[in-house]
Amino acid sequence: MKVLGKLRAAIAFLSLVYILIPLLVTIPASFTSASYPSFPPHGFSLQWYSKLLERPEFVEAFWNSVQFAFLAAFFSVLLGTLGAIAIAKYDIPGKSYLVSLLTSPLTVPQLVLGIALLVYFTPLLLAGTPTGLLIAHIVICVPYVVRFVLTGLSGFDYTLERAAAILGASPLTVFRRVTLPLIRPAILSGALFSFLTSFDNVTVSLFMISPGMRTLPLEIFSNMQDAYSPIVASVSSVVIIISVVLILLLEKIHGIGRLLGSSH
Amino acid sequence: MEPVRYDDRQEIVSLPLQPAAAKKRRNWKKHLYAALLLLPLLLFIIGFFVVPMLYILYLSFIETKGEAGAIYSIGNYVRFFTDPYYLHSLWLTIKVSLYTVIVSLLLGYPVALTMAKCSPRVRGLLTLLVASPLLISIVVRNFGWYLLLLPNGTVHQLLESLGITQSPPKLLFSETGVVIGLSNAYLPFMILSIATSLYNIDPSLEKAAAILGAGPFRSFVSITLPLSLPGIVSGIVLVFSMSMSAYVTPALMGGANVPMLPVVAYDQIINLLRWTYGSAVSYVLLGITLVIVTVFTRMMERGRYREVFR
Numbered sequence: 001m002k003v004l005g006k007l008r009a010a011i012a013f014l015s016l017v018y019i020l021i022p023l024l025v026t027i028p029a030s031f032t033s034a035s036y037p038s039f040p041p042h043g044f045s046l047q048w049y050s051k052l053l054e055r056p057e058f059v060e061a062f063w064n065s066v067q068f069a070f071l072a073a074f075f076s077v078l079l080g081t082l083g084a085i086a087i088a089k090y091d092i093p094g095k096s097y098l099v100s101l102l103t104s105p106l107t108v109p110q111l112v113l114g115i116a117l118l119v120y121f122t123p124l125l126l127a128g129t130p131t132g133l134l135i136a137h138i139v140i141c142v143p144y145v146v147r148f149v150l151t152g153l154s155g156f157d158y159t160l161e162r163a164a165a166i167l168g169a170s171p172l173t174v175f176r177r178v179t180l181p182l183i184r185p186a187i188l189s190g191a192l193f194s195f196l197t198s199f200d201n202v203t204v205s206l207f208m209i210s211p212g213m214r215t216l217p218l219e220i221f222s223n224m225q226d227a228y229s230p231i232v233a234s235v236s237s238v239v240i241i242i243s244v245v246l247i248l249l250l251e252k253i254h255g256i257g258r259l260l261g262s263s264h
Numbered sequence: 265m266e267p268v269r270y271d272d273r274q275e276i277v278s279l280p281l282q283p284a285a286a287k288k289r290r291n292w293k294k295h296l297y298a299a300l301l302l303l304p305l306l307l308f309i310i311g312f313f314v315v316p317m318l319y320i321l322y323l324s325f326i327e328t329k330g331e332a333g334a335i336y337s338i339g340n341y342v343r344f345f346t347d348p349y350y351l352h353s354l355w356l357t358i359k360v361s362l363y364t365v366i367v368s369l370l371l372g373y374p375v376a377l378t379m380a381k382c383s384p385r386v387r388g389l390l391t392l393l394v395a396s397p398l399l400i401s402i403v404v405r406n407f408g409w410y411l412l413l414l415p416n417g418t419v420h421q422l423l424e425s426l427g428i429t430q431s432p433p434k435l436l437f438s439e440t441g442v443v444i445g446l447s448n449a450y451l452p453f454m455i456l457s458i459a460t461s462l463y464n465i466d467p468s469l470e471k472a473a474a475i476l477g478a479g480p481f482r483s484f485v486s487i488t489l490p491l492s493l494p495g496i497v498s499g500i501v502l503v504f505s506m507s508m509s510a511y512v513t514p515a516l517m518g519g520a521n522v523p524m525l526p527v528v529a530y531d532q533i534i535n536l537l538r539w540t541y542g543s544a545v546s547y548v549l550l551g552i553t554l555v556i557v558t559v560f561t562r563m564m565e566r567g568r569y570r571e572v573f574r
């Protein structure tokens with residue numbers, strides 16, 4: 001029966017390769033010296049990185065993405081953390097329904113959400129504006145923050161807060177010195193997760209952009225539809241490197257498996 | 265997830281001396297705090313999620329909006345279910361999603377099994393490797409497949425040198441390409457949900473089976489596999505519903521050759537500006553997915569292994 005075990009290990013290994021291979025081939029392909037993208041690459045050159053810097057639309061899209069991701073993470077953490085604290089701490093009727101309502105954007109496909117927001121934003125004059133895009137990104141990020149912080153608070157001992165209050169700390173001091181440090185990992189991972197979710201998003205953003213305002217994944221998306229150029233490989237490699245750094249940070253703070261386990 | 269309940273009435277320190285009026289005032293203050301903390305989030309979700317979703321539901325029942333005003337009817341839905349083009353697109357979406365589920369299940373189960381059997385340290389590493397691609401943009405992952413699947417690309421040359429195919433099969437811009445892209449994207453969800461149910465299996469059960477003389481295969485078929493069914497079902501549900509509504513991968517890996525429903529809906533909204541019809545297509549997509557998923561889950565929960573779902 002050792003054969004079965006070996007077969008399992010072999011398929012498991014192949015599956016892992018299958019999951020990771022699109023990321024593994026992209027970085028080498030970005031160093032090609034040919035004028036078309038390929039794996040394995042032809043020769044070695046950095047020309048597609050220098051060409052990247054000469055393309056203002058990519059550079060601008062990159063900064064747009066970073067700004068939107070930063071703002072989306074900031075507002076998601078602000079709204080999500082306060083809401084989650086209220087739910088965990090106070091006796092609110094219909095708590096489980098409330099949590100379902102607040103995390104319900106995760107249950108609706110992003111395509112449908114994008115359509116709904118575009119159609120809804122147009123009469124409100126928010127369609128195609130930076131505000132509209134930011135709101136859409138917060139809608140898809142904030143449920144994660146609510147979940148992470150609720151999980152973080154699930155073992156929270158509220159006598160600590162009361163003890164601090166009895167010893168004379170003001171409510172703000174109690175929050176800053178007692179509550180916040182204890183849920184900091186949850187908040188930090190909520191922030192990083194939101195940043196990545198917003199930074200990576202294509203589907204919802206597709207409905208929110210205007211010609212003058214693009215994000216990096218959308219720039220990649222439209223370049224892939226129009227032309228095959230190794231420049232897409234170099235942009236993609238930049239995205240991979242940034243994402244991997246943030247993912248490792250997230251892993252260090254909270255553990256990716258635990259986060260995704262709690263979110264699905 | 266069960267939120268922790270904090271029972272405010274047990275104010276240990278001040279309870280015996282507290283007059284009723286002061287207590288009432290404190291309670292009122294507590295309600296105010298709760299409302300102040302919660303309301304921004306609640307209003308945001310209602311205003312920018314619940315209302316827009318209801319708004320397109322309402323729009324989907326408007327057929328034309330002329331000078332005379334809106335005409336309410338189920339015309340958009342009738343049109344969808346009587347037009348062969350849209351029905352074909354729906355069928356294609358279901359078919360591709362099913363293939364994606366099958367591929368993810370076959371490739372995913374062995375990984376989940378390996379994760380359940382290895383040491384905690386290796387398990388942590390495997391979880392990281394499996395889950396991290398989920399946090400890297402889907403366009404980037406699709407581009408990797410472009411490199412591999414392009415005509416005369418890596419996979420074609422590999423297949424040819426192995427003598428499997430003489431004329432290279434069409435991989436990119438075909439259903440095969442979409443299934444590859446989607447299963448690659450959603451495989452981690454399948455693995456993580458099966459792994460979660462495998463972690464919960466009591467190891468003494470397999471030991472008991474071994475003592476009673478069952479070989480590894482027998483113990484897998486009659487213990488591990490049935491007990492991991494809840495994870496398999498939730499993995500299938502996740503992967504299926506996400507494949508049904510995926511837009512980016514079908515658009516990039518299938519293009520015009522694979523007009524799945526999300527691609528059609530996008531076209532209606534963005535290119536043809538048919539918002540009422542596009543809204544109806546969105547709700548058809550949601551409704552069909554929900555029906556299939558519900559029927560499947562009910563069937564599994566009432567099937568031969570109904571006990572494991574409790």
